[in-house]
Amino acid sequence: MAVTQFNPTSQKPHFRSSQLSFLSRSLPRHRHCAFPGVHRTQRARISCSVAPNEVQVPAVKTEDPKSKPDCYGVFCLTYDLRAEEETRSWKKLINIAVSGAAGMIANHLLFKIASGEVFGPNQPVALKLLGSERSIQALEANPSMNSLNSQNFLLFCISPRGPGMERADLLDINGQIYAEQGKALNAVASRNVKVIVVGNPCNTNALICLKNAPNIPAKNFHALTRLDENRAKCQLALKAGVFYDKVSNVTIWGNHSTTQVPDFLNARIDGLPVKEVVRDHKWLEEEFTEKVQKRGGALIQKWGRSSAASTSVSIVDAIRSLITPTPEGDWFSSGVYTDGNPYGITEGIVFSMPCRSKGDGDYELVKDVIFDDYLRKRIAKTEAELLAEKRCVAHLTGEGIAVCDLPGDTMLPGEM
Ligand SMILES: NC(=O)c1ccc[n+]([C@@H]2O[C@H](COP(=O)([O-])OP(=O)(O)OC[C@H]3O[C@@H](n4cnc5c(N)ncnc54)[C@H](O)[C@@H]3O)[C@@H](O)[C@H]2O)c1
Ligand SMILES: O=C(O)C[C@H](O)C(=O)O
Structure with missing residues (x-):
């Protein structure tokens, strides 16, 4: 792993073909330095800063100018990561792999990461x-997983979903992709990679992915339910007439499907229990x-495609929740x-639950939550579905021979 905060004993990052290197564009502009190891003919003058307590980048070493620069599509490598020892004033590189990279969600997400x-x-x-055959052409992506050894994050945004495809078919077809991956x-x-499906x-x-990757801790796998949390916060904020950031402690329990349980019992608005602020409890339970x-389904009906921009925002939120300490009292x-x-x-399923992180990429489940009959009953339904x-x-x-007895009245968000 290459990122200090996740693994202080990390191996040195190295660059493989098909990797694109970006430097955050928000680098301070008051100083310029060249990077060691960069070919003389393509040496980039990239803005960087050296704080008083950081090590100044030593004199530039040059390599054989005849050797070819690595170019991938429109991007050329200008920063030689092997020179990392000599660029101590830089934070360590964070490696992020995105699978389904030519898709709609990735189209929004990649630029957020690069910016x-x-x-x-x-x-x-x-x-x-990373992508399928189509994306190799679209963005010169890499169809192979073989060079994922130094990734800090892996984001799986794939899944084909054909018209009229039954849910059981979807589970099987997409499941096979995730088993392979x-x-x-x-x-x-890397054993420390954090995977967001x-x-x-x-x-x-x-679940399929983690079961097929027994060498990686099961704890490192996440299914994205942050979009649902954001949607729930938005609805509560609108109802209470407050800004979105006043809504906290919102848990989505269970499956990213129509059985999911947005928990208004533990949620808070301006620090107060939601039920004290929103007196219309019938609205909370039903509408x-x-x-x-x-x-998700309403969006597909209106827009004709599944949500991409809001999903990419929620992936950003999900990553940031793992790399920054969770605010006191929240989750x-x-x-x-x-x-x-x-x-x-x-045990043995992937279930959305309330988490807290110290910002080190890891998380703990929150213990001090309360339950009532309504919440327990709803949680049991989404649990049965999973x-x-x-x-x-x-x-x-x-785990043996598959038996598909999916409950008929539950669906993926986009299936309604
Ligand atoms: N969890 C959530 O909150 C949430 C929200 C919205 C969408 N989604 C899901 O995210 C997925 C992606 O959505 P999208 O709008 O980006 O879809 P998309 O169809 O635009 O993109 C999917 C990409 O995956 C690629 N792909 C297909 N098979 C592949 C394989 N075997 N290996 C690698 N890449 C492969 C396709 O070429 C395509 O580029 C869908 O399954 C969608 O239902 C989840
Ligand atoms: O792709 C879908 O089925 C819908 C998506 O998961 C969403 O919640 O918007």
């Missing part, structure tokens, strides 16, 4: 773009809950492995 919006200013990031990760990825059905895809559960939702959970949820999905992909998780 410095996700990991902050003065932070070098390297993006590795899990195996590849297991073979080559976005492609639907994301909870069960994350609010259903609106959040079905928002965030993520679909994570249930083993050892304090809520009595069946257990059914798990049985449906048993052939992909190494």
